[in-house]
Amino acid sequence: MSLEVDQHLYDVIIMGGGVSGLRAATLLAAQSKSVLVLESRDRVGGRINSVEFDGYRWDIGGQWVGPAQKRLLSLIQELGQSTFPQQQQGKKVVEINGVFGNYTGTIPPLGMVGLIESQVALYRLERMAQTIDPQCPWDHKNAEAWDNISAQAWVDKNIWTELARKMIHIAVTSVFSTDPKEISFLYLLHVFRASGGVMRTLEVPNGAQQDRILGSAHQLSLTMAERLGGDTVVRLNHKVSDIDTTDPSKVTVTCSNGKRFFAKRLVSSIPPILLTRINFEPQLPMARQHLNQRMFMGMVIKFIIFYDTCFWRTLGFAGEILSDRHSVSICFDASFVDGSRPSIVGFFEGGHARVWSDKTQEERKAEVIDLLFKSFNDERAKHPINYLEKDWMKESESLGGYAAICPPGLLTSVGKTIREPIGRIHFAGTETATDCAGYIEGAIQSAERVTAELLPLL
């Protein structure tokens, strides 16, 4: 392959065409900076993507928006889209130990003791989380102690009823897509804090799952890329292989397709682990290398299953299901408000996702149908008209979702390198956010922060 050199000295090259990279590009371009976005995939959107079916673009990646996510709400408006509420009227279903129960509101029908304990535990988590400064969780007075344990270790020590343990397991797994035993307790509290609080993160009404984005979340990325000027600024299929900062005056970026570009500053907006594939000259500091290697990606397979009718609505169900026995921890109604496009969206998460990733799509579909059949107790659940799914662990440019996670011990040792610029290299991406880290909102916030960081330097 011959080298093809673009001699232009860009103000900024952004590595990664997800929401964070595209938003930073938009903000920089608005300040008349010349920007080049290099995206390794053949599409923009990163961990947001869509599949078309029945005349609609279905999000098979990130999709929800909460009322506190001001930046995302404003971006939706700016790009000419709108939101509609996540369906939640009706009975919700919870399966614990193979026993199915129904409830309305946000309180599942657990035994009273387990219920009280779950609430108390969430309250305690909330109180601890609120004491953390999301800018520097490593400076908290309990940082070392909380980072030395996993979230599961905290549960083992503090939660006594089996029901409360299971509810908290489901809650943690659905927010982080990893099992509580694998995540640092400090990191868990930090992300809860940086997402506006525990309840804000978990709830549908007022929470991060309150609304959906009409026309898909993925459309936001497509519109941002289009407004930037399409392929003239966003280059698809450009996978960065080498980043050279030995010349003190600029950054040299080489792609695996032989294209080479120069810029005053470089922004990485990709998940940390993907940085391990790039040759840096000189090498990144060892602390940053370890952060890159050891913040691992959550594990998730998302599915949408389609039916002829919203039969669960006619049976009085909301379509929301929590389960500890099936391998699908959580489901929501994915149909439209008026009941058109009848569908249920759900997730295999954490350890479940890892195990089910090796199975066939038919097997996963059967697991989903079994859960829905038992939840709604209706034969119609067995006859879907379509089943879409996305295994984010198998997407080689993501290696998982929703976001990267710190195992115990990592945040207090190398965590603070996550958004520290290294010479001319700057870091964005939802993992670097101090507000809603792991969410679309966090991706946007990180873009605003990195833009503010860059502007005085250009």
Add this chain to the structure above:
Amino acid sequence: MSLEVDQHLYDVIIMGGGVSGLRAATLLAAQSKSVLVLESRDRVGGRINSVEFDGYRWDIGGQWVGPAQKRLLSLIQELGQSTFPQQQQGKKVVEINGVFGNYTGTIPPLGMVGLIESQVALYRLERMAQTIDPQCPWDHKNAEAWDNISAQAWVDKNIWTELARKMIHIAVTSVFSTDPKEISFLYLLHVFRASGGVMRTLEVPNGAQQDRILGSAHQLSLTMAERLGGDTVVRLNHKVSDIDTTDPSKVTVTCSNGKRFFAKRLVSSIPPILLTRINFEPQLPMARQHLNQRMFMGMVIKFIIFYDTCFWRTLGFAGEILSDRHSVSICFDASFVDGSRPSIVGFFEGGHARVWSDKTQEERKAEVIDLLFKSFNDERAKHPINYLEKDWMKESESLGGYAAICPPGLLTSVGKTIREPIGRIHFAGTETATDCAGYIEGAIQSAERVTAELLPLL
């Protein structure tokens, strides 16, 4: 690059020319199996390597042998080498909180309470470790609880005196080259158990550091490779890039230099994380992929500092130093029994290694000299005649040392995949050992186990 295909169907291709790979090759060749060893570096030895100075081959990787390491002792004999005792006569030095103390024997001069507590803690660890079956630590009745916490969390809960905490920190760091907060408590106990016990691991007399190998440990690898027939069987600079098992009758292995080979069976003897760089067709099962990504390499920089004379011996010192204040956690005398080749060997380990990896060799040398000067209280410490070092984190075909480590939560979720064959692919390497995992002895044991596993299949 054009593809160059070796049409021979080898019985076994071994990926990795460290002790494990070379020993497996030797054992298989002795059974008249045709074997090809593919080594990515320009040398054999893996995490054992040497530098020549003053007419001697100095080990800058693994080097010690203990009396319980029967396989290694027998290999040393088989290859015509011998051992000599690690020097340990004289006063040992311990620095805690900047205060230096001397002691003889194995009992450092801590306060009496801290001392008793350290001993009790080690005894408790030993007792817990002995209940683990090294073949399947994940089946232990406490496996989940112990895997949910880090070693540090156990210390935080069980150790009360600051001195005992510091001693245990030094002990864990020197065995695992990672900080206790980053390692699963179950994994710690498992490795202690699989290495013959806690004291066996930590002690010099009767322990894993009792003896040294005359002519270097690295020479063992060189001799093994030579006896195999040099480059006809061991191919250096052959970095495997692709492993294809879609043809049910054989494994196809392609190297980044364009060479392609076929075999009935493949053995990987490289650290798990290096497997993430190889394209597997079909992909490895997701559990194994996660093991590969998330077992991280310990962090270590080894140094040897040389002097004109063994001045510390004449002052009555053994040359053994423990420190919690300096960034060098542990030192030993590296001279010969007769005092020739005066030298001290030591390590930056765990978090210290990570921080000091970014500094210059001059800075590290100054840190070493400062520790030696204060330990021996003698000006001669300031005038070394040479300083050799090896930062194993920067060796791209190792990414660290001594061995790979499980963070909390990993061993009980995907740990058992570590030596489970996947079709025609088998796994060796010290990480897969059930005896002395992480040691040279473990590398040999893994070679014996994988050979026994392969022979009935060929």
